[in-house]
Amino acid sequence: VAADLGCAVGGVYCSMTGFRQQGTKSAGECQIVLMAALLCKMGFAWIDLGQVLKYKERIGAKVVSRAEFLRRLRPDRDKMPARGHPPVAGGVLLEYMAASQGPAAPAVLGERVRPHSALDA
Numbered sequence: 001v002a003a004d005l006g007c008a009v010g011g012v013y014c015s016m017t018g019f020r021q022q023g024t025k026s027a028g029e030c031q032i033v034l035m036a037a038l039l040c041k042m043g044f045a046w047i048d049l050g051q052v053l054k055y056k057e058r059i060g061a062k063v064v065s066r067a068e069f070l071r072r073l074r075p076d077r078d079k080m081p082a083r084g085h086p087p088v089a090g091g092v093l094l095e096y097m098a099a100s101q102g103p104a105a106p107a108v109l110g111e112r113v114r115p116h117s118a119l120d121a
Helices: 027-042 054-058 066-076 090-099
Strands: 002-009 012-020 046-051 116-120
Touching: 002 027, 012 027, 027 046, 027 054, 027 090, 046 066
Parallel strands: 012 046
Antiparallel strands: 002 012, 046 116
16 A cells, blocks of 8 residues: 655646555655656656655666756646546556557656656656
8 A cells, every 4th residue: 555645737747645554665756656647647747856866767767966856847737637537447457557668658667867867757
């Protein structure tokens, strides 16, 4: 069991905090990957993952400067992705994410932000 609490700023999802059930291993990493796939499917541009942590870097998040963060935020803050989504199985999300990894498709995992983190959705 793992989850994230955050908010949307236009087309950017901003993670505020996440958790995983005590005694589980890698549940938080799985949750972030599936959340990124769902947010991508809903039309979000990227995810601000907040605090810099090693496991976020292992799944593709990168640190970017404040100036880069603001440069990326400006065009995406006024986008309005879909809100709400019917239940979808994790396998379906993984298939969607894998199919979206072509050269013209947006990256699902990408940038880290502020000295915080962001994933391209």
